[in-house]
Amino acid sequence: xxxxxxxxxxxxxxxxxxxxxxxxxxxxxxxxxxxxxxxxxxxxxxxxxxxxxxxxxxxxxxxxxxxxxxxxxxxxxxxxxxxxxxxxxxxxxxxxxxxxxxxxxxxxxxxxxxxxxxxxxxxxxxxxxxxxxxxxxxxxxxxxxxxxxxxxxxxxxxxxxxxxxxxxxxxxxxxxxxxxxxxxxxxxxxxxxxxxxxxxxxxxxxxxxxxxxxxxxxxxxxxxxxxxxxxxxxxxxxxxxxxxxx
Amino acid sequence: xxxxxxxxxxxxxxxxxxxxxxxxxxxxxxxxxxxxxxxxxxxxxxxxxxxxxxxxxxxxxxxxxxxxxxxxxxxxxxxxxxxxxxxxxxxxxxxxxxxxxxxxxxxxxxxxxxxxxxxxxxxxxxxxxxxxxxxxxxxxxxxxxxxxxxxxxxxxxxxxxxxxxxxxxxxxxxxxxxxxxxxxxxxxxxx
Numbered sequence: 001x002x003x004x005x006x007x008x009x010x011x012x013x014x015x016x017x018x019x020x021x022x023x024x025x026x027x028x029x030x031x032x033x034x035x036x037x038x039x040x041x042x043x044x045x046x047x048x049x050x051x052x053x054x055x056x057x058x059x060x061x062x063x064x065x066x067x068x069x070x071x072x073x074x075x076x077x078x079x080x081x082x083x084x085x086x087x088x089x090x091x092x093x094x095x096x097x098x099x100x101x102x103x104x105x106x107x108x109x110x111x112x113x114x115x116x117x118x119x120x121x122x123x124x125x126x127x128x129x130x131x132x133x134x135x136x137x138x139x140x141x142x143x144x145x146x147x148x149x150x151x152x153x154x155x156x157x158x159x160x161x162x163x164x165x166x167x168x169x170x171x172x173x174x175x176x177x178x179x180x181x182x183x184x185x186x187x188x189x190x191x192x193x194x195x196x197x198x199x200x201x202x203x204x205x206x207x208x209x210x211x212x213x214x215x216x217x218x219x220x221x222x223x224x225x226x227x228x229x230x231x232x233x234x235x236x237x238x239x240x241x242x243x244x245x246x
Numbered sequence: 247x248x249x250x251x252x253x254x255x256x257x258x259x260x261x262x263x264x265x266x267x268x269x270x271x272x273x274x275x276x277x278x279x280x281x282x283x284x285x286x287x288x289x290x291x292x293x294x295x296x297x298x299x300x301x302x303x304x305x306x307x308x309x310x311x312x313x314x315x316x317x318x319x320x321x322x323x324x325x326x327x328x329x330x331x332x333x334x335x336x337x338x339x340x341x342x343x344x345x346x347x348x349x350x351x352x353x354x355x356x357x358x359x360x361x362x363x364x365x366x367x368x369x370x371x372x373x374x375x376x377x378x379x380x381x382x383x384x385x386x387x388x389x390x391x392x393x394x395x396x397x398x399x400x401x402x403x404x405x406x407x408x409x410x411x412x413x414x415x416x417x418x419x420x421x422x423x424x425x426x427x428x429x430x431x432x433x434x435x436x437x
Contacts, residue, residue, distance in 0.1 A: 058266035226428035
């Protein structure tokens with residue numbers, strides 16, 4: 001058992017009231033003396049509060065679904081006087097800075113369009129039967145930009161091997177093209193589940209793009225910020241963060 | 247669950263919120279979202295900010311229901327609007343240089359404990375966002391494990407061994423906690 005694992009287990013036993021009196025006393029003394037440890041315990045407690053409240057989780061999901069159905073009604077509403085003021089200001093702006101007035105607002109969707117391109121196919125077709133034939137079909141459909149059928153073939157491959165990271169990743173790209181953003185995010189999360197995965201950095205990039213395609217800059221910002229130092233698309237990530245983080 | 251309302255329809259709606267009933271959640275959005283969104287967007291807010299405030303307010307309602315701490319002396323819609331207005335005004339005060347249409351308006355006090363609840367809700371929100379980004383298998387293992395489903399049953403459901411599930415549970419939890427630790431909102435809260 002490694003260090004992190006044993007610390008996690010110790011904290012869980014404390015939170016579940018499973019420590020002996022002596023262990024509990026030592027644990028609480030450590031919390032008093034080590035602020036970082038105290039912080040860690042707070043984090044675990046928050047996690048347990050979150051994960052054990054199943055109705056709260058279901059409520060958040062139900063609200064997210066309702067929100068997805070709401071029509072987008074745009075930004076702030078200006079009152080009449082402020083609107084007149086805005087018109088007057090606009091005229092001044094048109095006269096004084098011309099071009100700049102007409103610069104388009106960069107929406108999340110613009111940023112998505114500017115940054116998104118399906119990931120290149122790095123797998124090669126193989127001669128063989130069964131799984132190989134299926135993988136060849138998935139690859140060929142992908143290269144022909146037939147993303148719906150390619151996704152179906154990747155799904156069959158996943159059914160045969162639930163640890164096929166490449167299949168999750170490329171199905172994620174297909175889902176992103178098909179605007180199935182939530183499904184795409186789930187696929188990218190699976191494809192980057194292991195640090196050693198060939199596609200984890202790419203998956204971070206495309207997950208952020210899925211939020212942008214949904215028009216949600218804030219989520220894209222908060223998701224992508226921890227990965228600002230990664231190698232893949234490093235320059236693009238930092239450029240994008242400048243546009244989406246307040 | 248013990249709640250006090252002055253309208254029977256409010257009681258039905260609130261019971262629905264407490265058990266996350268999608269039908270009542272839909273009704274909540276149909277009946278109250280337009281006025282609350284309109285208020286916030288009329289007062290310097292964006293649609294995204296309105297969504298945030300609305301969700302936070304509903305979660306406050308949920309927490310109050312869970313703690314049996316919701317006693318309404320006005321119709322629920324009026325109470326919810328007051329909570330949203332208070333939340334929005336606090337947020338505006340926090341953001342410098344914003345002007346409000348109704349800055350001098352006296353709002354009814356929605357009840358004690360809301361600031362503390364808000365703080366917990368922000369952390370919960372960070373957890374929720376990153377939890378939804380985990381793979382389906384990770385989400386399910388964590389959910390079942392921490393809701394005391396026996397390890398043997400989880401292993402059976404995932405057609406694998408108990409030792410694999412134990413390792414996977416640790417890996418998934420670590421992945422989630424790392425994402426939360428690095429989240430700017432969480433860091434701000436920890437300051």
